[in-house]
Amino acid sequence: MLKITGTFLDEISYDIPSHNWGEKEWDRDFSAMKSIGIDTVIMIRCGLRNEMTYDSEVLRRYASGMKPYRDLVEMFLLLAEKHGMKFYFGTFDTGLEPEDRDHAWELDVNKKVVEEAWRRYGSSPAFRGWYLSTETGGHNGIAQGYAELGKHCKELSGGLPVLVSPFIQKAETGLAAGPEADAAALELHRKAWSSIFASISGAVDHIAFQDGTVSIPDLPGYLAINMELAKEHHIDCWTNCETFDRDMPIHFLPIKWDKMYRKLEAAREAGIDKAITFEFSHFMSPNSSYHSAHGLFDRYCEYAGLRA
Amino acid sequence: MLKITGTFLDEISYDIPSHNWGEKEWDRDFSAMKSIGIDTVIMIRCGLRNEMTYDSEVLRRYASGMKPYRDLVEMFLLLAEKHGMKFYFGTFDTGLEPEDRDHAWELDVNKKVVEEAWRRYGSSPAFRGWYLSTETGGHNGIAQGYAELGKHCKELSGGLPVLVSPFIQKAETGLAAGPEADAAALELHRKAWSSIFASISGAVDHIAFQDGTVSIPDLPGYLAINMELAKEHHIDCWTNCETFDRDMPIHFLPIKWDKMYRKLEAAREAGIDKAITFEFSHFMSPNSSYHSAHGLFDRYCEYAGLRA
């Protein structure tokens, strides 16, 4: 059995509609998280395009940021403190396609953003880490950004840990589908990530690959390689157990418990000992707008030996 | 602060699934509307393709209309009367693309429909206006229809007010994206709508542009032009504050409160003093099937100084 002990907070979202919760409803959801042993909350990003989670002067200036209705960073930090949880601060994301990004510009803006955030919120005892929000399947410019921005975050904050959550991208091998193509794709993954792990070592503390971008039968092969590389490069390998379903026509509703179960077990069997999820509040919370999340919560609690 | 005081009733819909409410549930939702100060309900259309809201002989004959399970016009009028609200009757819509429409035929059928509706329901004290249901971003045939059908409705009913709710369509200018292109698009909007406002003046009393078809930073420019033209042509300029989210993969769930807030504030700053919404029952009602609507209701009530 592998427990979920962390969750993203996705209140600034690409593709998941807001619950429109106020502080009272967020407080109730942090309680639900705490009740099943979640000790880490990760704000997925502090800004996306021109949306912001706090009134950032940096993002107003460089990304035409629009003032949010309320300061989410402040609220999440207060709730994390109240519930005894660690808060990770997610960096700014332009939301652009990899080929459209100006990586040097993004790095520069993000350095200014994390400095500003640390000045404003760094004194909170719940501020316990950084999350580098750009997601990648192995793009070199982005990986380079992980190394430089991660280092900057750590220097700034007296070494607070840095988390990334890339996705597994099954490579095209040119071979017909089958065991040979699968093996070749695995080797391409190893090669690409071997180089990335080397470059981010020292700048990134935890890596939690998204577990929903390859099929369940393929998953163990990728997890084994990830664990091996992580050990070699002294990075903690967690898993990001996605609790939304990528395979249904409605994008997105909670995943079927069977799938979540299989992914958790695959991670456990690979030797992974910490699971986080994207994300609790919509997809496995008893407070979610989507009722099938309530069922997922109940099934997970049965599995984890918790009283639902 | 700008209050929402009107809502569409969308029980005959292109794209929003029905709640399958009976009279009891609709009564409860009219109570919720009333509780936050909604005084105007606008039935979005009386017929769409072969669907009808009442058993119209005209639509049976000209549009193969199918008898509805219950007479929605009668029910909505009774509830509007009970709750002291004004009911606007929406005209028939073929649902065709602009280029496929036979505007003369549609006008002719709609004249017959509104005559029939006025004969049947005109004696209700809640019947207080007309809504011309065809939506346009500036199509001339449709605008001409507004002028002729609006005039017909007013003559028929002793001058009851007529409402339209077009959308803002940011024009292609051929220029590269940027401030110059934005300014050029605004001027094209002014030119197109200047001519439309002139042609509908006297036939249309209120115009409520949909506020979700341009970006929030672009919105103030369009609102300013709309207000200017509306004043010049003696038409009331309301706003149709859309409470569904156009930017999420699920089409459609309730909008994030931050967006609604920004759009209301943009309208207020432009000098608009009446806001209606598409629409209360699915997207901001405490009775909605979508739970994030309950959150939107609560956030709106906080903003508007109402007790949720």
Next chain:
Amino acid sequence: MLKITGTFLDEISYDIPSHNWGEKEWDRDFSAMKSIGIDTVIMIRCGLRNEMTYDSEVLRRYASGMKPYRDLVEMFLLLAEKHGMKFYFGTFDTGLEPEDRDHAWELDVNKKVVEEAWRRYGSSPAFRGWYLSTETGGHNGIAQGYAELGKHCKELSGGLPVLVSPFIQKAETGLAAGPEADAAALELHRKAWSSIFASISGAVDHIAFQDGTVSIPDLPGYLAINMELAKEHHIDCWTNCETFDRDMPIHFLPIKWDKMYRKLEAAREAGIDKAITFEFSHFMSPNSSYHSAHGLFDRYCEYAGLRA
């Protein structure tokens, strides 16, 4: 009035997200079914691609089947027995496009699957029929499979009845849309299904065409032909009254009651006396995650003279 007396159980699904119910929640839903007179539950398939509803050795071996978290066949049989309902066992489906299927291989695997299922579960008093899960609009290979697999199921089980639920596929006639094209499409339907009915007679007992793939005005013509062919070939003609809405952007939420009402009435007028639905638990249950299903349940109960 035509009552719904059967429903599919879709816990292994192409496109409908799971409720993540445990036994307690399923028990509650079987109670709700029973309360409105549902006497037949049809497990839509025992396996789909590499998903299984029970730990089938056959599917593990031939289709890389993955063990389910719990044995759904066992649970559904126990609940059917408890609530006095007939359970139909659905066959395995590869989920492939018709042209990609190896019909002989599928038939062979399915023969093994139904043998295994009958050995394991055939002693349950609730095991009362078979459902051939492949859906078709008239594909010959699939129809041939109905004949052979149906016969095998009946021989195996002492003649338990066999159900299929194909869809109506309005044929392309090359004629411009209009009454002539409609009539020509009807004749093509008659011709194709006349031959299929002849080939499946004796192997299939009940046929329940899906009622949502043609327009409501077109439906009566197809139902009349289906009834005629069914009588001629001594097959019971039921209707599969779909309770989800195919015409809305969200795929899929509960249908509008007006549509369900019209489809039930069209079936009744065609002389059909048993209606099943795809499916109760998501789309018309008072326990559904989708709240508009609660409304559909209430409206249906009013129509059927039941106390909701």
